[in-house]
Amino acid sequence: MEITGLTADSRQVKPGYLFVCLTGYTVDGHTFAAQAVKNGAVAVLSEQDLDVPATIVRVPDTRRAMAMLADRIFGSPTRELKVIGVTGTNGKTTTTHLIDKILRDRRKQTGLIGTIHMRIGDVIEEVKNTTPDAVDLQRSFRRMCDVNTDYAIIEVSSHALELGRVRGCDIHTAVFTNLTQDHLDYHKTMENYRYAKSLLFSQLGNHYDPNCLKTAVLNADDEASKLYATVTPARVVTYGIDQPADVQAKNIEITSKGTSFTAETFAGTIDLNLKLMGKFNVYNALAAMAVTLAEGVSLEDIKASLEAVAGVNGRFEAVDAGQPFAVLVDYSHTPDSLENALMTVKEFAKGNVFCIVGCGGDRDRTKRPIMAQIATKYADMTVLTSDNPRSEEPQAILADMLAGVRDVSAARYTAVTDRREAIHYAVSLAKPNDVILIAGKGHETYQIIKDQVLPFDDREVAREAIARYNQE
Ligand SMILES: CC(=O)N[C@H]1[C@@H](OP(=O)(O)OP(=O)(O)OC[C@H]2O[C@@H](n3ccc(=O)[nH]c3=O)[C@H](O)[C@@H]2O)O[C@H](CO)[C@@H](O)[C@@H]1O[C@H](C)C(=O)N[C@@H](C)C(=O)N[C@H](CCC(=O)O)C(=O)O
Ligand SMILES: Nc1ncnc2c1ncn2[C@@H]1O[C@H](COP(=O)(O)OP(=O)(O)OP(=O)(O)O)[C@@H](O)[C@H]1O
Ligand SMILES: N[C@H](CCC[C@H](N)C(=O)O)C(=O)O
Numbered sequence: 001m002e003i004t005g006l007t008a009d010s011r012q013v014k015p016g017y018l019f020v021c022l023t024g025y026t027v028d029g030h031t032f033a034a035q036a037v038k039n040g041a042v043a044v045l046s047e048q049d050l051d052v053p054a055t056i057v058r059v060p061d062t063r064r065a066m067a068m069l070a071d072r073i074f075g076s077p078t079r080e081l082k083v084i085g086v087t088g089t090n091g092k093t094t095t096t097h098l099i100d101k102i103l104r105d106r107r108k109q110t111g112l113i114g115t116i117h118m119r120i121g122d123v124i125e126e127v128k129n130t131t132p133d134a135v136d137l138q139r140s141f142r143r144m145c146d147v148n149t150d151y152a153i154i155e156v157s158s159h160a161l162e163l164g165r166v167r168g169c170d171i172h173t174a175v176f177t178n179l180t181q182d183h184l185d186y187h188k189t190m191e192n193y194r195y196a197k198s199l200l201f202s203q204l205g206n207h208y209d210p211n212c213l214k215t216a217v218l219n220a221d222d223e224a225s226k227l228y229a230t231v232t233p234a235r236v237v238t239y240g241i242d243q244p245a246d247v248q249a250k251n252i253e254i255t256s257k258g259t260s261f262t263a264e265t266f267a268g269t270i271d272l273n274l275k276l277m278g279k280f281n282v283y284n285a286l287a288a289m290a291v292t293l294a295e296g297v298s299l300e301d302i303k304a305s306l307e308a309v310a311g312v313n314g315r316f317e318a319v320d321a322g323q324p325f326a327v328l329v330d331y332s333h334t335p336d337s338l339e340n341a342l343m344t345v346k347e348f349a350k351g352n353v354f355c356i357v358g359c360g361g362d363r364d365r366t367k368r369p370i371m372a373q374i375a376t377k378y379a380d381m382t383v384l385t386s387d388n389p390r391s392e393e394p395q396a397i398l399a400d401m402l403a404g405v406r407d408v409s410a411a412r413y414t415a416v417t418d419r420r421e422a423i424h425y426a427v428s429l430a431k432p433n434d435v436i437l438i439a440g441k442g443h444e445t446y447q448i449i450k451d452q453v454l455p456f457d458d459r460e461v462a463r464e465a466i467a468r469y470n471q472e
């Protein structure tokens with residue numbers, strides 16, 4: 001029979017569609033099969049026998065089958081694109097944006113999919129997930145082909161890998177940034193988390209194809225790269241700082257204006273002066289450099305593009321409203337990224353460092369005390385607050401964070417549940433030359449409290465607080 005479309009949401013079914021039953025985290029899609037058929041589904045992909053008047057196709061894993069079908073129904077768009085997939089705990093968004101900048105400057109047509117948004121041609125769209133589900137993903141790839149896109153640069157989250165959202169994608173280059181603690185609510189152990197990320201590399205090309213032209217770009221300074229190098233059939237290009245690598249940074253200097261370093265690469269050596277701050281951004285720049293060198297972009301062109309990047313939305317973004325101290329909004333929401341961000345701030349802060357930080361609800365609980373501990377270790381004053389509490393009680397999340405600072409002097413931290421109040425409080429205490437780091441929400445323009453998505457932007461709230469400070 002002819003299938004006119006594919007969806008896993010009974011509410012989206014149109015006549016002639018195939019409905020995919022997914023066992024979700026909140027509900028079981030199999031219970032919507034009858035609804036889907038009523039809405040016009042002619043076939044149902046299922047993990048169980050179902051009593052509905054449509055053709056039932058039984059498979060052991062509907063999620064993975066859906067990914068393969070999505071690839072087919074949209075005409076295998078990833079065969080017409082060069083897909084660059086970036087995975088890792090931290091740095092995916094930044095690295096994808098750097099790769100995008102370098103390729104666009106070379107007049108390549110690119111598409112981008114990630115945490116901040118999705119861009120197809122010049123059209124920017126909102127996204128719900130960092131990596132969309134297989135059907136949305138393949139549809140987006142097809143739309144990219146329709147506007148003659150050369151490269152699709154995508155963030156691939158560990159959830160996406162675990163749930164098979166990128167199954168069926170023909171990925172050209174896979175990039176690994178780093179692996180540190182996050183998402184243990186979902187993966188349970190670091191071992192599972194490390195394994196989930198390995199799927200991007202093991203699925204890269206075919207072990208039996210001697211002409212495999214795929215590339216795995218790995219961080220030589222991260223232990224997990226050893227596993228990924230072993231499981232991938234692709235050629236491996238490494239980057240790093242401490243360990244020998246194909247693209248290696250030497251003579252790194254970090255200042256309040258940015259970073260400078262010498263890149264020694266298989267294509268030659270070059271000095272770079274980036275506006276991006278922090279050693280972690282040297283890694284992101286090296287990863288972007290390794291990817292684009294492998295695509296044949298010259299070192300000089302890569303340098304010009306990277307040096308022109310002022311920053312990435314919500315990543316170490318300065319809020320400047322005429323105040324005599326610095327305010328930085330950053331998306332550090334993991335222990336490692338928070339530590340990196342604070343270490344960077346400490347390197348240039350002339351006055352006291354304030355850190356405002358919370359932890360998301362319905363997410364890895366075990367990172368909460370660790371993040372509070374890290375904040376108080378580096379900041380002179382920490383204001384523990386809410387991030388996106390989601391379905392959890394903000395106080396309960398704060399209690400988890402406070403468990404990490406029992407041994408810390410009470411003068412070095414406080415808890416202010418309301419994030420707006422927390423920001424106002426820190427700003428009211430700041431003195432000239434201090435630095436306030438507002439961590440965790442970066443580019444987000446909302447706060448999720450229970451089932452409400454309320455407007456909230458750290459940068460706007462900081463401006464509001466600074467305006468009050470300047471008046472007083
Ligand atoms: C845990 C997880 O990944 N959940 C994703 C999943 O939702 P779910 O399994 O809860 O779905 P569900 O609501 O139980 O529904 C089950 C099935 O019934 C169907 N249904 C439901 C209702 C109905 O009336 N009819 C119907 O057919 C649904 O369409 C679905 O197919 O499928 C949804 C649709 O694709 C996703 O949007 C959703 O992501 C949620 C929003 C989420 O928060 N995901 C996070 C954990 C995530 O994936 N994060 C990573 C980034 C992490 C990082 O930064 O590193 C990401 O890639 O975004
Ligand atoms: N290479 C890196 N190593 C460690 N920390 C980093 C790195 N790059 C960025 N960070 C820190 O992590 C934060 C998030 O960076 P970015 O958004 O690029 O990561 P991400 O992997 O896309 O995160 P998410 O999983 O939420 O999508 C930044 O604000 C910065 O503090
Ligand atoms: N993609 C990450 C983003 C976390 C951002 C932070 N603000 C939070 O809400 O925890 C996640 O879903 O875990």
Ligand SMILES: [Mg+2]
Nearest residue numbers: 092093115155
């Ligand atoms: Mg991201």
